[in-house]
Amino acid sequence: MKITPVSHAQAARAKTIFIPLFKNESPSGDAVFMRLAPSVKKAVLEFARKEFRGDEGETKSVWFAVGAVRRVRLFGKGEKSKWNARKADILPRRFIRAAKADRASEYAVSSGGDLTAFARNSLMAHFEYNRYKETPKGGWPEVKSITPAVADTDRAPAVRAIAEGSAIGEEVNSARELANTPGSDMTPMHLAEAARLAAKRAGFRATILDEKAIARLGMGGVLGVARGSDEKPRFIILEYRKGAKDQKPLVLVGKGVTFDTGGINLKPEQYMYEMHMDMSGGAAVIHGIAAIARLKLAINVVGLVPAVENMPSGSSYRPGDLLKSMSGKTIEVLNTDAEGRVILADALTYALRYKPGLIADFATLTGAAHVALGNYCSAVFTNRDALTEKLVAVGTASGDYVWPLPLWDEYLHEIKGTFGDIANMAKNDRYGGAIHGAKFLEQFVEDAPFAHIDIAPRMTAVDSDILARGATGVGVRYIAELARAYPGIMKQEEGIRN
Known part of the structure; x- marks a missing residue:
C-alpha cells in the first residue's frame, strides 16, 4: 500500500474522497471540499445538512454517476470537545475498513492530521493474517493507494512523516505476522531465524545461541522450562549501535515462549x-529494533529474547523443582505455568553484562494484568519512581498505552521461596499476581534502572481496535518511541545519581 501526500486540488479530483467531520460541522470549511466541482459541492453540502450528523463512528456516502469524483464518504468524529489521540488513531483505521468494504482500491483523505500516526495506523488496519486461507475468487480486499491532502508548503515534511509512520507500521505488522503463526510453524528455531532475517533486512546484528551455549552460560531457567519439549531453546541477541561510544545501551528483553501449554500445570482448554x-x-x-534501525535513530540498543516451548512430558520441569538461574539464585517452581518469568530471569541477568542505562522487558506475563486493566493498555512497573511519568508518556505518544502498577517491597515476602531463594509465584497468587511477576523479575536486575511492561492485556485485538483478529503487535510502537525518549531518560537518571 502506497501513501502519497498530494495537494488539496489533486485530492479534490480523486475518484473516492473521504472527509472527516466533527458533530454538526459543515464540510464547507474543508480545504478539499472547497476545491470540488460546484455540482459536487452542492450535493455533498445538501446531503450533509439533511442526512449526516457527524456522530462518532457514523459514515455515509454521496455517489455521483458522472465526473471525476464518484463518491464522497463522510466520517463522523463525534463531539470536538471529546476528541483525543486515541480517537485520532482509530480514524485512519475506519477509513481502511470502509474502503475494504466498498472494494475501493484507492482514496483521497481531506485531512490526515498527524501523518506519522496516519500512516502507521493505516498500515496496521490494512493487515490481515491470511497465510493459511484459500484466496477467494475476487482476491482479498486491498487498498493500494491513499493520498492525504496537505498544503503545498507542507509536502516535504509530510513525505518524511509518512515514511516514518510506514516504517513503524510495517514492523508492527511483521511482529503480528510472527505472533499469529501457529506454534507448529513458529518454534524457538523458527523465531531465531525470523530474528536473523529481520536483522539482515534492517541492518543490525543478530547472534543466536543454541542449547549448548545456553547451558555454558548457566541459564538454568531457560533450560528448565525448555526441558519438556522436543524443540530446543534458543537465545537471541540483537545489537544496534548507532549512538555515541560512551552511551550506555538501552537493553530490551522479550519473552519468547513460542507455545505455552502451561507445562505440568496444564492450562484449561479455553486459555x-x-x-x-x-x-x-x-x-x-x-521488530521494535528493526523499526529503530529503519528510522536510523542515534542510539545503542541491545535486544535479548529467550525462546522456548513450555510442554508437558516425562522430562518436563515440575512443581517443586529448584532451578539454578544464571544469577546464581535458585528458583522454586510452584507452578510450571509461570514460566515466562523463569526464562526472563536469565535474560535479565545476561542484560547486566552490557552495563545498561535502562533494561525494559516486554512480556505477556500475567492474566492478572489483564484483569486489573482490561483490554486497552499494558501494565508498566519500574524500580525508579522518577521514570514512571516518562514511561507512561512514551505509551501515550506511541499509541501503545501503559498504566503504572506498584513495585513495592511489601510484595517481595510473598514470593520468598521455602526451599529456594525465590518462588516463581506467590502461594496465594489470586491477589496481586501481576505485581508478583514484576517483583520476581526485579530480583534479577540488581540496581540497574528497570521497567517491566506486561503486555498481556493487549496481546490480541478487540473489536474497538478496528484491527484484524489476532495479535496486535503491541510493544513495537512503544519501543520505537522509547528509543526516541531514551536520551532524556538517561539525563534524568544521571541527574538523580548526581
Whole structure:
C-alpha cells in the first residue's frame, strides 16, 4: 500500500474522497471540499445538512454517476470537545475498513492530521493474517493507494512523516505476522531465524545461541522450562549501535515462549488456543529494533529474547523443582505455568553484562494484568519512581498505552521461596499476581534502572481496535518511541545519581 501526500486540488479530483467531520460541522470549511466541482459541492453540502450528523463512528456516502469524483464518504468524529489521540488513531483505521468494504482500491483523505500516526495506523488496519486461507475468487480486499491532502508548503515534511509512520507500521505488522503463526510453524528455531532475517533486512546484528551455549552460560531457567519439549531453546541477541561510544545501551528483553501449554500445570482448554502468541514480547523486541534501525535513530540498543516451548512430558520441569538461574539464585517452581518469568530471569541477568542505562522487558506475563486493566493498555512497573511519568508518556505518544502498577517491597515476602531463594509465584497468587511477576523479575536486575511492561492485556485485538483478529503487535510502537525518549531518560537518571 502506497501513501502519497498530494495537494488539496489533486485530492479534490480523486475518484473516492473521504472527509472527516466533527458533530454538526459543515464540510464547507474543508480545504478539499472547497476545491470540488460546484455540482459536487452542492450535493455533498445538501446531503450533509439533511442526512449526516457527524456522530462518532457514523459514515455515509454521496455517489455521483458522472465526473471525476464518484463518491464522497463522510466520517463522523463525534463531539470536538471529546476528541483525543486515541480517537485520532482509530480514524485512519475506519477509513481502511470502509474502503475494504466498498472494494475501493484507492482514496483521497481531506485531512490526515498527524501523518506519522496516519500512516502507521493505516498500515496496521490494512493487515490481515491470511497465510493459511484459500484466496477467494475476487482476491482479498486491498487498498493500494491513499493520498492525504496537505498544503503545498507542507509536502516535504509530510513525505518524511509518512515514511516514518510506514516504517513503524510495517514492523508492527511483521511482529503480528510472527505472533499469529501457529506454534507448529513458529518454534524457538523458527523465531531465531525470523530474528536473523529481520536483522539482515534492517541492518543490525543478530547472534543466536543454541542449547549448548545456553547451558555454558548457566541459564538454568531457560533450560528448565525448555526441558519438556522436543524443540530446543534458543537465545537471541540483537545489537544496534548507532549512538555515541560512551552511551550506555538501552537493553530490551522479550519473552519468547513460542507455545505455552502451561507445562505440568496444564492450562484449561479455553486459555490454550491463543498461546502461540505467548512470544509477542519477543516479536516486539525483534521488530521494535528493526523499526529503530529503519528510522536510523542515534542510539545503542541491545535486544535479548529467550525462546522456548513450555510442554508437558516425562522430562518436563515440575512443581517443586529448584532451578539454578544464571544469577546464581535458585528458583522454586510452584507452578510450571509461570514460566515466562523463569526464562526472563536469565535474560535479565545476561542484560547486566552490557552495563545498561535502562533494561525494559516486554512480556505477556500475567492474566492478572489483564484483569486489573482490561483490554486497552499494558501494565508498566519500574524500580525508579522518577521514570514512571516518562514511561507512561512514551505509551501515550506511541499509541501503545501503559498504566503504572506498584513495585513495592511489601510484595517481595510473598514470593520468598521455602526451599529456594525465590518462588516463581506467590502461594496465594489470586491477589496481586501481576505485581508478583514484576517483583520476581526485579530480583534479577540488581540496581540497574528497570521497567517491566506486561503486555498481556493487549496481546490480541478487540473489536474497538478496528484491527484484524489476532495479535496486535503491541510493544513495537512503544519501543520505537522509547528509543526516541531514551536520551532524556538517561539525563534524568544521571541527574538523580548526581
